[in-house]
Amino acid sequence: MIKPLDLRRFTGFRALTILCLVVLYAPLIIVAIYSFNDSTSITRWGGFSLKWYVDVFTGPDAPKFRNAAINSFTIAIGAATCATIIATAAAVAMNRAGRFRGKVASLALINLPLMVPEIVTAVASLIFFITIGFKTGLMTIFIAHLVFCIPFAYLPISARMQSVPDVYEQAAMDLYATPWEAFRLILLPLMIPGILSGFLLAFIISLDDFLITNFVKGAGIETLPTAIFGSVKQGIKPNIMAISTLLLGVSVVFVTLSWFIGRAGQSKN
Amino acid sequence: MNQNSIAVDVENVVKRYDSVTALHGVSMDIREGEFFTLLGPSGCGKTTLLRCIAGFEDVTEGAIRLRGEDIAPLPPHRRPVNTVFQQYALFPHMTVLENVSFGLRRRGWIEMDAEARAREVLELVQLKDFAQRRPGQLSGGQQQRVALARALAPNPEVLLLDEPLSALDLKLRQAVRVELKQIQRETGIAFVFVTHDQEEALTMSDRIAVMSEGYVQQIGTPRDIYEAPLNRFVADFIGETNLLDVEVAAVSEGMAEVFLPGGLALRCPAAASAVAGRGHLSVRPERISIGPKSAETLPATVTDHVYLGTDIHLHARLVDGEPILVRMQNSESSGIPERGSELGLRFEAGAARLLVD
Amino acid sequence: MAAAAPAGATRSEIYRGNGPRLMLPVWAFIGIFLVLPVLLMAIYSFLTKEFRGGVIWEITLAAYDQFFLDRGLFGDEPPQIEWTYIGIFWRSIWQAGLATFFCLLIGFPTAWFIATRNAAVRPVWLFLVTIPYWVNLLIRTVSMKFLIRDTGPLNEFLLWLGVISEPLSLINTNFAVQLGLFYSYLPFMVLPVYAAVERYDFALSEAAADLYADNWTTLRLVILPVVKPGIVAGCILVFVPSLGAFLAPDLLGGAKTFMIGSLIEEQFKGAAGNWPFGAAAAMILLTIVLGVLLLHARAQAKGGR
Numbered sequence: 001m002i003k004p005l006d007l008r009r010f011t012g013f014r015a016l017t018i019l020c021l022v023v024l025y026a027p028l029i030i031v032a033i034y035s036f037n038d039s040t041s042i043t044r045w046g047g048f049s050l051k052w053y054v055d056v057f058t059g060p061d062a063p064k065f066r067n068a069a070i071n072s073f074t075i076a077i078g079a080a081t082c083a084t085i086i087a088t089a090a091a092v093a094m095n096r097a098g099r100f101r102g103k104v105a106s107l108a109l110i111n112l113p114l115m116v117p118e119i120v121t122a123v124a125s126l127i128f129f130i131t132i133g134f135k136t137g138l139m140t141i142f143i144a145h146l147v148f149c150i151p152f153a154y155l156p157i158s159a160r161m162q163s164v165p166d167v168y169e170q171a172a173m174d175l176y177a178t179p180w181e182a183f184r185l186i187l188l189p190l191m192i193p194g195i196l197s198g199f200l201l202a203f204i205i206s207l208d209d210f211l212i213t214n215f216v217k218g219a220g221i222e223t224l225p226t227a228i229f230g231s232v233k234q235g236i237k238p239n240i241m242a243i244s245t246l247l248l249g250v251s252v253v254f255v256t257l258s259w260f261i262g263r264a265g266q267s268k269n
Numbered sequence: 270m271n272q273n274s275i276a277v278d279v280e281n282v283v284k285r286y287d288s289v290t291a292l293h294g295v296s297m298d299i300r301e302g303e304f305f306t307l308l309g310p311s312g313c314g315k316t317t318l319l320r321c322i323a324g325f326e327d328v329t330e331g332a333i334r335l336r337g338e339d340i341a342p343l344p345p346h347r348r349p350v351n352t353v354f355q356q357y358a359l360f361p362h363m364t365v366l367e368n369v370s371f372g373l374r375r376r377g378w379i380e381m382d383a384e385a386r387a388r389e390v391l392e393l394v395q396l397k398d399f400a401q402r403r404p405g406q407l408s409g410g411q412q413q414r415v416a417l418a419r420a421l422a423p424n425p426e427v428l429l430l431d432e433p434l435s436a437l438d439l440k441l442r443q444a445v446r447v448e449l450k451q452i453q454r455e456t457g458i459a460f461v462f463v464t465h466d467q468e469e470a471l472t473m474s475d476r477i478a479v480m481s482e483g484y485v486q487q488i489g490t491p492r493d494i495y496e497a498p499l500n501r502f503v504a505d506f507i508g509e510t511n512l513l514d515v516e517v518a519a520v521s522e523g524m525a526e527v528f529l530p531g532g533l534a535l536r537c538p539a540a541a542s543a544v545a546g547r548g549h550l551s552v553r554p555e556r557i558s559i560g561p562k563s564a565e566t567l568p569a570t571v572t573d574h575v576y577l578g579t580d581i582h583l584h585a586r587l588v589d590g591e592p593i594l595v596r597m598q599n600s601e602s603s604g605i606p607e608r609g610s611e612l613g614l615r616f617e618a619g620a621a622r623l624l625v626d
Numbered sequence: 627m628a629a630a631a632p633a634g635a636t637r638s639e640i641y642r643g644n645g646p647r648l649m650l651p652v653w654a655f656i657g658i659f660l661v662l663p664v665l666l667m668a669i670y671s672f673l674t675k676e677f678r679g680g681v682i683w684e685i686t687l688a689a690y691d692q693f694f695l696d697r698g699l700f701g702d703e704p705p706q707i708e709w710t711y712i713g714i715f716w717r718s719i720w721q722a723g724l725a726t727f728f729c730l731l732i733g734f735p736t737a738w739f740i741a742t743r744n745a746a747v748r749p750v751w752l753f754l755v756t757i758p759y760w761v762n763l764l765i766r767t768v769s770m771k772f773l774i775r776d777t778g779p780l781n782e783f784l785l786w787l788g789v790i791s792e793p794l795s796l797i798n799t800n801f802a803v804q805l806g807l808f809y810s811y812l813p814f815m816v817l818p819v820y821a822a823v824e825r826y827d828f829a830l831s832e833a834a835a836d837l838y839a840d841n842w843t844t845l846r847l848v849i850l851p852v853v854k855p856g857i858v859a860g861c862i863l864v865f866v867p868s869l870g871a872f873l874a875p876d877l878l879g880g881a882k883t884f885m886i887g888s889l890i891e892e893q894f895k896g897a898a899g900n901w902p903f904g905a906a907a908a909m910i911l912l913t914i915v916l917g918v919l920l921l922h923a924r925a926q927a928k929g930g931r
Contacts, residue, residue, distance in 0.1 A: 007831040008742040010841060016735040017751075020816070023732070023809055024758040027769035030779050034772070086651040092641055093648035100645030109656050117870030117915050119887045120667070120908045121660065126894060127670050127905065128663035130680075147659045150652065169640045170325055171358040173345040175372030175423065179641055182346075185371075189362045210764045211872050211887075215894065225764045232877065236772050244765040255760040259753055 028248060035241035052242040059239060061231070068227035072207055075142050075223065080202035083149035084157070087198055088191070090150075091158040092183070096166060113148040121148065122215035129216060137218035144216045145209060149202035156201060160194020161187075193261050200258045204251065275337070276301045276427050276459040277322060282331035284317055284483075291317040293483040294331065299427070299461055300476075304453050306462045308470040309480035310506070315463045318480075319429050322461065324348045335426060346375070351420035352429040356436060357412050359404035365391070365415050366400040372423040390418045393452065410441050417449070421456060428453075430462045434469065446473055467507050471495065479503050499540050500625045504551040511557075511593050513550040517623060520545055525623040530589040531568050539623035549624050554596040556620035559583070559612050566613025569593060571606045581605055585614070664912070671905035679899045689906035711889070711907070718886040719914075721800070721875075722868035725807035726815075729864045730857065732808075733815030737856075740816075741823040752820065759813035767873045770806055771797065774878075798880030806874030814863035822856020855926070862922055866915050886911050 035053070039046025056065060090110055094103070113121065125144050129136055168190065172182040188195075210225035217226060224247065231240055277299040284292040292314045299305045307315035320326040322333055324345035332339050340348055351372065359368050366387055373383035391397045394414040404412055413433060420428055434442045434449075450473050453460045464470055470477050471491040479486045479494060479502075487499045498504035501512060518526040518534075525539035527550060537550070562568055569585040572592070583595040583606065595614065597605075606612055641648070671689050673681040691697075696708035740751040758766065774780050774796040781793040796802050830852065834844040850857070872887035879885070886907065893904025 007828060007835055007841065007844070008738075010735070010738070010845065013735040013739045016732055017739040020732045020736040020812065021754060024755070024812060027766065027773045027809070028758070028761065030773055031765075031769040034779070086655065089648040090652045093645045096640045097645035097648065098639035098642040100643075100649075102649070103645065106649045106652060109661070110652055112656055112660060115866075115916065115919055116660070116664065117866065117911055119870045119872055119890050120664070120912045120915075123890060123894060123904060123908045124663035124667040125659070127667050127901070128659070131666060143655075143659055147655055150656060165356075165358075166640050167354055167356065167358040168360060170345070171352070171354055171360070171419075172371065172375075173640070174323055174350075174352045175419065176346050176375035177371070178346055178375075179344075179644075181375065182640065186360060204760050208762045208764075225762065228764055228768070232768050232771075236768065236775075240768065241772070244762075244768060247762050247765055251761045252757060255753075255757050259749075259756075263749075 031241050032245045032248065035238065035245040037238060040238075052238040053246075055239045056242045056246070061239060064222070065224070065227060065243060068222040068224045071138065071141075071222065072224040075138065075145055076203050076206040078142055079145035079149050079206045080153070080199050082146050083153040083202045084195060084199045086146075087150055087153035087157050087202075088195060090154055091161045092187075094158060095161045096169075096187075110154050111151050114151045118211045122212040125212060126215040135218065136216055137221055140216040140218070141213055141221070141223065144212050145206045148209070148212065149206055152205045153198035153202040156197040157191065157194045160191055160197075164190045196261045197258050200254055200261075204254055207247075207250075274301050275299070276303075276335070277461065278332075278334040278337070279318070279322075280332045280334070282318065282321060282333060283329045284314070284321060284326060285329045291483055292321075295480075295483070295485050296331075297478050297485060297488055299459055301459055302457045303475040304450065304460045304462065304473055306464060306470045306474040306477045307480060308464055308467060308477050308506075309486075310465055312482070313480040314483040315465075315480050316431060319352075319431055319461065319463050322427070323350060323352050323429055349423075349425055350427045350429055351423060351425040352431060353413075353416045353420045353433045355431045355433065357404075357416035357433075359412055359415055359419070361404055363403075364400065365396065365402050365404070365407070368404065368415060369419045369422050371419065376423055387418075387422055390422045391415075393421070393455070394418045409437055410445065413437060413445065417452070421452075421458070425458065427459045427461060430460060432463055432465070434464070435466075442469075449473065471507070479506065481506070497538070497540075497622065498551060498624065501549055501551075504622075504624055509554055509594065509596075511552045511554060512624075513552065513587075513593070514589075514591060515548055515550045515623070517543065517545045517548040520623070527623060529567055530587045530591060533565070533567055535618055535621065537618045537621040537623060540625050542625050543623045549626060550621050551624050552616055552621045554582070554594040557593075557595045557614050557616045559595060559597070559606065559614060562611060562613040566615045569612060569614050571608055571610050571612065573608060574605050576605075585612075667905045668909055671902055671909045673902050675900045675902045677899065679894070679901060681901050686902075689900075689902040692900075692903055693906055693910070714884055714889050715886060715910070715914075717884070718869055721803060721807060721885060722865050722871075724804055725811065725868045726861050726865045728804070728808045729812050729815040730861060733812060733860060734819055734857065737816050737819035737823050741820055741826070755813060755816050755820075759817070763810060764873060766810065767806055767877050770809055771877050774802060774805070797878060798883070800879070800883050802878040803875050803883045803885070806878040807868045807871060810871070810874055811864040811868055814867070815860040818859040818863060819853065819856045822853040822859075826853055858922065858925075862918065866918065869915065870911055 036048050036050065037046055038049035038051065056062065087110075090106070093100075094107060121144075125140070126136075129140050134140060164187065168186050169182040172186045173179065177185065208225070210229060213223050214226050214229070217223065222230070224243070228240060228243060231237065275298045279295060279297045279299070282292050282295045283290070295314070295318060307318060309315050317326060321328050324340070324343060328341060332341060334340065335348070335350065360371070363371070366384065369387035369390060370378075370380075370383040373386055374380070378386070388397060388400065391400060394417055396411060396414055396418065399407065399411065399415075404415065407415065413436070416433065434445055437445060446469060462470075462473065471494075474491055476488060476490055477494050478488045481502050487494060487503045489497075494503060495507055498507065504510045505512065513529065515527040515529055518528065520526075520539050520543050523539060523541070524536055525543060525548075527535050527537065527548070529535055529550070560566060567587065569587050571583060571585050573584040575582040575584070579599055581597045581599055583597060585593050585595060587593055593614070670681055672685050672687065674684040674686050674688065676682050692708070693711045694708055695705040697703055697705050736755065740748060740755065743751055772778055776793045776795055776797065780796075781790075784790045785793065826849065830848050831844050834848045839847065870887050871885065872891055875883055875885040875888055876891075890904050890907050890911070892898045893900045893907070898904075
């Protein structure tokens with residue numbers, strides 16, 4: 001082997017990778033920079049200022065965005081928590097309960113929200129809630145989010161459960177632990193990294209959703225994405241850029257968090 | 270504890286999966302306080318039987334009784350047996366002490382008592398200074414001893430060991446054998462030990478059950494198994510042997526009249542169900558000696574020799590073309606026979622044994 | 627040798643018998659709040675429309691008729707094929723396909739490049755690609771809109787460079803929608819392709835090189851066929867959401883770049899207010915997507931990987 005690295009190198013791949021990252025980051029970075037613009041004209045640079053951030057928290061739109069943020073985070077925490085619990089139970093059923101009737105169908109059902117296009121889910125949910133006379137509002141948003149959060153929570157949880165050999169639980173039961181004790185004392189602690197990444201993924205996905213929320217939210221109820229969308233429809237204002245930058249920050253914090261949790265989980269085994 | 274009372278009674282156990290039958294009606298008695306080994310190649314059903322006793326597999330037919338009580342309806346966590354798993358399965362998120370006291374806590378011991386007992390057992394396996402470590406910080410040999418301590422702590426009626434030495438390197442494995450046997454004797458608990466390593470089985474066991482393809486081939490002491498194998502499989506699997514194709518003239522009262530290739534007649538012990546006709550004669554390579562050809566020896570031609578240090582393996586061919594292996598001690602002064610030289614082989618009648626196929 | 631498989635690697639049945647009970651919440655929530663609604667939507671597509679939203683419970687094929695057939699202004703002419711909506715669907719498929727193609731064109735080299743970094747820096751590269759995946763799609767689309775507006779930073783920059791003398795009119799074009807789709811779903815391509823490339827055994831490349839293949843030949847004849855499952859997975863992950871995308875066409879496009887998502891949305895939230903027609907369009911979209919997924923599943927089952 002004279003130069004084994006040569007087999008992995010293709011001319012131009014590095015350049016395309018850089019291009020890929022530029023495309024992914026340029027809009028975000030530019031919006032982040034312009035959110036600190038002192039000028040009222042959004043395209044002319046007028047010096048560094050935090051005034052749009054002040055505007056987000058104290059300006060005329062502040063109550064609207066504060067309510068939207070509270071709604072968004074409440075729903076995201078609630079939906080992600082419930083989805084994580086449901087997904088953990090489902091992962092135990094799929095990976096630890098042997099065969100049972102409807103197992104294959106169950107897996108298809110878990111993945112169904114990923115397969116049905118978002119716009120179709122949105123339409124179907126709206127029709128359903130209207131038909132059964134369910135008043136659209138926070139509750140309908142929560143239910144819709146819970147449904148599409150389940151597969152996102154399930155993926156990392158199930159992957160983690162597959163990587164934990166069941167011999168630990170067998171050993172526990174051999175040492176007089178009941179199945180519930182084997183789950184609580186052995187499987188659950190070993191599953192923590194998977195459960196946390198499942199929760200974080202579901203949380204971000206819920207926070208991210210616009211289309212389904214826009215269909216099932218009641219009149220006057222907004223989440224951050226629907227509020228931002230409504231505002232953008234009347235033109236991009238600098239305060240939107242400040243909010244976007246803040247949300248960008250939240251996402252970066254979460255992805256970093258989940259990254260470190262994932263690494264900690266790997267190094268433990 | 271009475272040496273002769275039965276700890277585990279396995280009666281006609283059949284285990285079927287969808288398409289495979291792993292155990293075809295297996296029966297054995299495991300006595301109190303004995304070191305009992307299930308020996309066989311992989312796929313022979315030994316681990317399946319162990320898992321049936323532990324409760325991780327259901328028995329399709331037959332019964333397993335623990336001190337006379339049928340344990341079929343009991344789930345694993347209600348069976349007073351404990352297991353040392355092949356890869357130990359030490360709980361990675363708990364300390365050594367927490368691992369060892371786990372079973373006691375589940376049986377309702379209060380924390381203080383459980384801890385005291387755990388420390389006592391850790392002392393037995395010489396690990397009392399490692400109580401606060403995590404399994405990941407221990408060597409393979411230490412992990413193996415923690416696994417043993419964890420399974421012994423609740424003082425089980427029977428201890429099941431699933432190839433517990435297979436993850437250790439050779440040197441360590443030999444040391445642990447002695448230690449394990451010693452602990453078994455000290456505790457007086459019946460050990461059911463699964464292995465595919467015949468040397469391990471021979472050195473440690475009080476009795477061995479040789480298994481193959483879901484059947485028990487033979488149950489007996491290491492000496493029985495090695496020196497009086499019941500059939501071809503056992504003779505072949507335990508140690509090295511020559512299986513000579515012979516003509517059987519007559520069988521009576523455990524003795525057989527056979528004609529070796531070349532026409533030499535021999536009267537030797539026979540397995541219980543041997544009959545006249547064609548048969549296989551088992552002769553261990555170390556029981557054969559070489560000398561000049563004569564009317565009382567088995568003529569053979571040397572085809573090759575392999576120098577092994579303490580031993581020399583002599584490969585030869587009989588007059589009918591059958592290969593035969595002779596193990597010579599390196600101390601013999603006569604030197605190594607040349608390739609192609611003709612010589613006479615001899616062995617005592619008692620060293621040979623007629624087998625059933 | 628199922629009989630003597632080592633303990634632990636055998637079939638996991640620790641909580642045997644509890645499967646259905648543990649699966650109950652999934653059945654309840656996804657069954658009631660997704661399967662049932664989709665079935666209801668299918669029924670809606672056969673109902674009669676009520677003006678300003680809602681339906682009248684009378685069975686009719688009117689929605690599908692409107693979608694596929696043109697019966698003239700007063701509905702009394704002999705039916706001809708109606709191209710408006712088929713055209714919108716066709717444009718959507720074309721746009722989604724193009725976006726998938728471009729994502730693959732950039733995504734594969736990126737995935738390859740990352741997977742061939744040494745183990746110490748690889749997670750950092752992967753981390754960089756993952757971040758945008760976690761950032762709110764709406765915010766990303768709005769950012770793109772801001773960037774490429776007529777008076778946006780991109781035009782300012784190009785004017786300053788002197789590459790152009792007039793601002794480019796990018797917004798509200800097919801190009802803008804395409805850029806938006808590409809930008810939205812690029813991470814969906816990189817991650818599965820990366821997962822496949824990471825498992826690729828470079829001994830295969832060495833064997834190919836040993837047999838006189840140059841790098842590009844090896845790429846074509848060995849690497850691409852081996853990592854194909856990852857590429858196909860990436861393509862599906864980009865194509866399916868692109869097809870029903872709403873934000874990119876709505877924010878970056880205009881009337882001429884209308885896609886399926888907007889067509890459906892307009893029936894419920896917009897002025898059109900024709901629920902059965904919207905439901906029918908959604909049913910057709912769902913059929914196309916499930917068809918693609920089914921083909922993929924069949925191909926996977928046949929290929930055994």
